[in-house]
Amino acid sequence: MNSKSRLAVVVSHPIQYYAPLFRTLARRCELEVFYAFQPSPDQLGAVDFGKAFSWDVDLLEGYSSTFLTNVSTRPGTSDSAGCDTPEIGRHLRDGNFDAVLIFGWYLKSYRQALLAAKRHGLPALVRGDSNLAMPASPVKRLAKAIANPPFLRLFDRALYVGERSRAFYRHYRYPDCRLFFSPHCVDNDWFAARTKPAERQRMREELGIADDAFVVLFAGKLIKRKRPLDAVKALAMCQTQGRKVALLVAGSGVLENAIRTEAQAAGLPHYMLGFCNQTEMPPAYAASDVLILPSDGSETWGLVANEAMACGKPVIVSDACGCAPDLAADGAAGRMVAVGDVAGLAAAIVSVMDDPPTQWAIAERIAHYSLDSAADGVLQALETLPRRHRPLKPVGNGSC
DSSP: OOOOOEEEEEESSOOTTTHHHHHHHHTTSEEEEEESOOOOHHHHHHTTTOSOOOOSSOSSTTSEEEEOOOOOSSOSSSSGGGOOOTTHHHHHHHSOOSEEEEOOSSSHHHHHHHHHHHHTTOOEEEEEOOOTTSOOOHHHHHHHHHHHHHHHTTSSEEEEOSHHHHHHHHHTTOOGGGEEEOOOOOOHHHHHHTOOHHHHHHHHHHHTOOTTOEEEEEESOOSGGGOHHHHHHHHHHHHHTTOOEEEEEEOOSTTHHHHHHHHHHHTOOEEEEESOOGGGHHHHHHHOSEEEEOOOTTOSOOHHHHHHHHTTOOEEEETTSTTHHHHTTTSSSEEEEOTTOHHHHHHHHHHHHHSOOOHHHHHHHHTTSSHHHHHHHHHHHHHTSOBTTBOOOOOSSTTO
16 A cells, blocks of 8 residues: 655635635645744734734644745735745655645746755755736736746646636646646535525524515625625615525625625625625625625635535626636526626526526535545656656656
8 A cells, every 4th residue: 555645735824614624634644734824813913904803724734834934024915925945845854745836926936935845956846826817017018028947847737626627727828737736615514514404594684684684795895896886786786677686795994884885875785794704705695695706806706606506596796806707607597697796796686586506406516626635636746756666657748
């Protein structure tokens, strides 16, 4: 019996979406996660949330992890230089790892890990959600066209999280035979187990939502790039068509007052939950009938869509969201609408009201975006790399 692969992971900071994946991987390989930054509650809430908080689920349980010494003068994750951890080289050199999985290349820590891997002959994998729809100036696009092909090939394998992620690598001529599907995912079972009919009734009664109201949920930061006001305007249009709709908002941010003002002006029933921690999200999904995600192209995926579908809810997403081709484009489990098209959003809401996706279709779609599927992709990529006490397994042709 072969020994398990020993995998190092380099990631910015503990993230609620990644911890379940790390626990899943830890059951199937020897895993050590290296974090570049340990944010305080104030730092965690500083960007866009507008309030300090800590996640109410354990993000470090179930796998081995190490917090690296961050020598940045301004530690954080919003700036490339905010994570500067030169000691990662020593850990990768001395850790007897088979490979290192790096969660992108934006942060200095990620590039330090890649260079250390190259220096010590350690295979490097990358998993990120960059896509071609992300906003960029013509000059920046030209620079990427020149720099990205040779840079991306420094990674021995790339894990794409969805269709637009795969298109990104192909656009920059990364070899198909070095690409592996490791989808963006949440803990589907965790969310499903916490979304029950009784919870729906309790939540609606608590908020005073009418039994026959069709509730559209917006979940996320209340900031410009998420376009929450599009949801308000679309629901106001639905009301003019005689539809009994309501808006449920789970999130906080600078646009909170604007949402209240516009909803009140339109006479739209609206319920503002404020910031919702992880364990508070399933009741919000239970109370709703559909999730709306009208974000612009800076939404490289939109994992709230995964959460909603895990709870059995259809989704309406803008075509700028990274998840759109995977979760909503074909109409089976939701709807896709052009970003900024408020009338289109209203039509999509009416469409879901009149012809809702089936529970089977939603469950079937989100099953492909699971923790096991994501872990499978990582391990399949590892199987094609040389490992301690194991010869290289060929992949593709000689060009790989």
